[in-house]
Amino acid sequence: MTTATADRLRPARPRLTVDWSDVALNVYIGVFFLYLFLPLLIMVLAAFNANDTPSVTDWRGFTLDWFTGRTDAAGNLVVKGLPQEDRFIQGLGHSLAIAAGVIVISIPLGLSGALVLTRLETRATTLLYTLLVSPILTPGIVLGVSTMIFWRDYFALEAGLLTTMIAQGTFIASYCMLMFMARLQRQDRVLEEAALDLGASSFMVFRRITLPFLMPTIATSAVIAFLQSIENYNTTFFAIGGSWTLVTEIGSRMRFGLSPVINAIGVVFVVFTVTAAVIWTLARRRELARKAAA
């Protein structure tokens, strides 16, 4: 036995000494996460500062006023908090309405597109595919203005919630389509064939086999579509006209100067996001564990 083979049989490198490249990488990861989270932490902290310009350095005491508002003894509103900001509340209503519309638009469109692309073997498939994913690759503002002027030019539809819904639906449908395609590619076509052979009507096949198989994806697509719609700013900003959503209202408020009420909204967003992300991670881990056990 030569020393070379002996070397190869040994573990690659005994990790007794400090691996400096590992340390450097870990430090880098630490710095990166600090960079990601420090601004958000500052934003969250400033929501509880009694200072009416959002700040953490100029601390004027802990307060929840920006969340609740405050009235003096006579019942007059002294500090305008979240519940008193009517435009934010209305904007949230608009956002939810748009998101509902976007889900209704993008799931049928995305599913149809996915069915066409996965089941229809034509030479034009690549072209169709390029066309159908192009909204994702188009800058949001171009999507926003083109939708806005098109519906105005040809249908005299003024920019508003409806045009925003259409503009968002156009690209969110593409995301849904990609998710449906991924799912459909894993489908066992034999089931559908068998059902047809056993005399099921085509409608029955769709309702009893395809749809149940796609159900999880429909649910995830709905969630993704909802989040994308609520979050969207660039497209919405160009298609919304005189109306507003929660996010565009945050934007216009920011242009007039910073208010801790925006921090309060930020805290609400952060709490929602963290909760959702943790639940999602736990669910995924449980699923992975179940798969590993099976």
Add this chain to the structure above:
Amino acid sequence: MSNLTRTYGPFLTGLVLLLTGVWIIALIILPQVNLIDRAFVYVPRGGEAQQAALELERAQQRIATIDFDIRATEKEIAQAASGGGSAGAGGAPSPSNPFAPGAKIGSSNVVRPGMPTPGLAPPAAPPEQRLKTLETERAELQGQLGGLKERADRLKAEQQAATGYSLRNFTTMSGLHWRIFGMTLVYSFSVTVLCFLVCYPIAYAVAQTRSPERVALLMLGLVIPYAINELLRIFAWVMILANRGILNQLLDTLGILDLAQGEAVHWVASNGAVFCVMIYAYILFMVFPIYNTIETLDRNQIEAARDLGASTWRIHWRVVLPHAKPGIAVGSIMTFMLSAGSISVPGLVGPGLHPDWFSQIIYRNYFEAGNWNIGSAQALLLLVACTLFILAVMSLFRVSVREIAR
């Protein structure tokens, strides 16, 4: 086709095709065609032609007023010549002089500049002299009239001739706007490259982490900021960079500047601030695609390369990077597209204080100048730039559309 109809029958197939068709035609193609159509139709601002027409009208009106005054003055002279007193006492108000009786009854101090005051005693100048000045003014105006009319007609004809398909929406774009367009692309490209440089080690590190708990934690750390609204991420940075923001407060505490004396670094007034916030806002669009591709790389390949004596650089250059190409392509395309078309970051970080971003010019043409066709031309430029970037990335990394959008 047969495949679909056989499984789902003609009705469902028809529905599926109809929906896809509506999506492609009504939502994707036609709006873009309309945008392109508008981009090539030049509609003159109308400003100049309108101005000329207005000037002409004003001159004509002035001549009419002068005519009126001249007639009144002439009448006055005639009355004065025929032993004026009787006319005044007779109180026959001449049609050209409706104010005459009122002027007599009311206060005599009312002096209307520019209006002849024939009934009022004592007139500023003798009627003959006034007549003369009025007549010279009229002659002068009539001399100009021809020129004005010619100019108004010419501009109107030009306006009509220019309407129609042309490249004028692009050619009339000012040099400044072209420069902003170029700068936007350069900045967006730099944002993309920087995002890649920052993200690659992170994506690699997360993908190479062995313990599932640690991976879950790291992923959570990436997902949370990614899921928090873009505007709030920007807001957090605006808080830091504002004139009385956290960074300046910090410098104040360190004694580098004195906020109390009004000293402050105007961070938000620079393109640098837009640049930094943009990296922060879009960096995670780069991390996830790269992570997704590196994750599928078999770790044994890296081990093998290492055992064969490859250096760390070489491993990355020859093993990891080639494998991650589709991810890098997707990340770059998304980051570039988002930054070049971003209205949120430049619009909200020190709005109006830093040089414009191209998206802001587009916004202004649409919603402030009401100049939709020029706005469409600019939106089209942006779209073309992004498309070219996508094509360049695709050929550089040798990836297909299918690999990009997955």
